[in-house]
Amino acid sequence: MRRFLDGLYLVSGGMAAVFMVGVLGAVVLSIVSRQMGVHIGGLDAYAGYFMAATGFLALAHTFKSGEHIRVTLVLAALPAKGRMRLDIFALLVACAITANLCWFSGKLVLDSFSYNDISTGDDATPLWIPQIAMAIGTFIFFIGVADETIRRMRGIPEANSEEIHYE
Structure with missing residues (x-):
């Protein structure tokens, strides 16, 4: 299961990278076509769709890589047991928020x-x-947050973080 989930996060990050290249392609094509006096309708919209897909599909991979911004000032001041409890509480809140985001993204589609x-x-x-990418990205992000919450509840520290260690 661990290999499947890690692969899912990696594929999601790879899809985000593909859509980022799509943003580049749409913008470059728009610039070149404008210089040639040719109008290709919708390129700006597609660049926006690709940008949104990039952002949402990258959420889980970024989270699981430990690259989301975290404020650890309070966590660092707590004893190990308090750090663990606060971290689990924050992850439970994140689960609720991402589940809500996932639900309403799917409903929007x-x-x-x-x-x-x-x-x-x-x-x-x-x-x-284009909204499908948002729904898929938030669903994979929810899976990633739930996965990390379960790991922390089992006492497994964050794999990619060097800031906080439980004793």
């Missing part, structure tokens, strides 16, 4: 699909298509 919601730009893209 379903609502956009059922109402045939399309973008108002030149591209007229059905909005549920």
